[in-house]
Amino acid sequence: MSICKVCLFLFFFPFLSFAQLAKSYTPLPIQDTIPAITYTSLSKRLDVDKSQVAEPQKKVNNYIKYLYEERFKYVVSNFNDDYIITEGELTSYLQQILTNIYKSNPQLSQETMVYAFRSSIPNAFSFGDGNLAVTLGLLSRLKNDSQVAFILCHEMAHYHRKHGDKQIQALAKLNYDKELQKKLEHNNTYSYKKELIKSLELSITKHSRTYEFEADSIGLTYFLNTNYDRNAPVECMDILSKSDKGLDQNIIDFKKYFDFPDYPIKPSWLTYEKSTTWHKSEKDGEFGDSDTTHTHPNCMRRQAALKRQLQGKGAVTITSANDLFQSIVTQSTFEQITSHYHFKKYGKALFGSLLLLERYPENAYLHAMVSKCIYQLYTHQKNHEIGKVLEQPDSRFDDNYDQFLTFFQQLRLTEIASLGYFYSAGRRQIDASNEDFWHAYWLCSQLPVSKILPSKVKAEYAATFPKGKYLTNMP
Structure with a gap:
């Protein structure tokens, strides 16, 4: 060709x-x-x-x-x-x-x-x-x-x-x-x-x-x-x-995302020291070697x-459609978050969502993923299974990922629930036209600190999206 x-x-x-x-x-x-x-x-x-x-x-x-x-x-x-x-x-x-x-x-x-x-x-x-x-x-x-x-x-x-x-x-x-x-x-x-x-x-x-x-x-x-x-x-x-090494080495500003008027961030959550422990092993697969x-x-x-x-072959450069290739790269990045969530790697999905929000601060899908992932961390912590979906800090991890893990691993069950609810509730007026938001909001409305009934969220979602793709998932 x-x-x-x-x-x-x-x-x-x-x-x-x-x-x-x-x-x-x-x-x-x-x-x-x-x-x-x-x-x-x-x-x-x-x-x-x-x-x-x-x-x-x-x-x-x-x-x-x-x-x-x-x-x-x-x-x-x-x-x-x-x-x-x-x-x-x-x-x-x-x-x-x-x-x-x-x-x-x-x-x-x-x-x-x-x-x-x-x-x-x-x-x-x-x-x-x-x-x-x-x-x-x-x-x-x-x-x-x-x-x-x-x-x-x-x-x-x-x-x-x-x-x-x-x-x-x-x-x-x-x-x-x-x-x-x-x-x-x-x-x-x-x-x-x-x-x-x-x-x-x-x-x-x-x-x-x-x-x-x-x-x-x-x-x-x-x-x-x-x-x-x-x-x-x-x-x-x-x-x-x-x-x-991860492509994005930026440190997440937790105060930017999780400091709410009705639930201010605790200074103790922001303390961090690099982990000195090794938790990864060969069997860890994607999270290990x-x-x-x-x-x-x-x-x-x-x-x-x-x-x-x-040597001696010269160099030939063709003109490619940069917009197309950048689209492929960007979609690959978003799909990694989708895949992590689908395969129940909620810590990875949450980490990727927070990093990508720095590039797309008003992306409703990413904000919904943050709420969904925190809800999943809560449910797994409640069942004493958080280790299945959120890794332990490890000295071999990149600093930003190790700090992210340290932040969430130290939270108590009620603190995780509060972060999930107040985060999703804070997006209510901004992302109300997005279906992923409604699903995330419905999940977080079931948290024990919620001030809104799940049935009310479902009714609002159904009124906005009569044929919504998440209706069958909202009993």
Whole structure:
């Protein structure tokens, strides 16, 4: 596709304007069941993959097929568990970039699909079955279309070089390796097996370091056939190298948001000392060790290798629609908040909402999310389950996040309830034309400190929105 055609597409692609976001945000629909057409396509691909297994040892042959079936189940579960975004601007945008790359590389058969993925971890991956994914966390960090293109080229290389299949085949052979079986007989402990597999870096979705460097190299050859900016691969490594830090390092002004005439903020809440305790662990996933730092080898080494490969290639820069790309980045940021709330990570959703309110101070969706999250913190604290939805402060966290956690972890149950109620009540005259506000206000009207009946809130909401989307959620 020519540059002109690419830009023409981008020009007509819908994007979010500042004027829209200044007042509210409408989140993308959450697809909680895999589309039937997608399930059928994945099933057919599974049948093809199994039919092509040609391992002479029968046990290994059957185990490879079993691992293909497990991969299929894993991919389906990511659809059914709401991680994969099947519709909307984010996935459409990624798919268009992918199509552009294939048109510039006619030697490749266009066998892959790409989706936006609901995770704040900055990462991208190939499932190995033709499905690629780019997380919201990575999309929100990238700077232009060219960087997105290189990320996709890298994941395409994993797929077209069959890295996932090779790992599955290696794992199957390893499972029936006679020498390994002898070792396990002498040291048949769970920890030994775990460390052995970890040392070999074999899994369905995580690639070995050797494969990462190869995907960079092969992906770069795909990338150089396009008209995207050749500085992008090196820039991507810079971004990945800094991905263990939050994008927004600003300290939240708690007094600005939680000091009310009828419920003034207590000075003791604002005292803060950096935590000296570690609470995170490997099993924490998104809140613990970053996938990026573990699945990608040293980014500076990868960057150096890319620079060597780029020597003498020159630099080509294309003109992209900045408004469109900024819209993609902004939507990715909002959707991370939506995703955190959906997956019951209410602390993360609240933290992200407060940070984003500095950019969009009158956004009703963000204000509603603040009220909803505080209500959820109250209910979980009441049930002695707040640890499930709000992390403990940790010395390894960014200062602003650690301070945020310190602020909310020290609050008593009645104090959390008061903050939720007075925050939502204070928005009554400002956000009354927004449905998300009404849902948040209704939730907070159920708090024990509330001065308004939930039934009255529901009646007002129904009068304003006779077919309101939240009416069925207000018994």
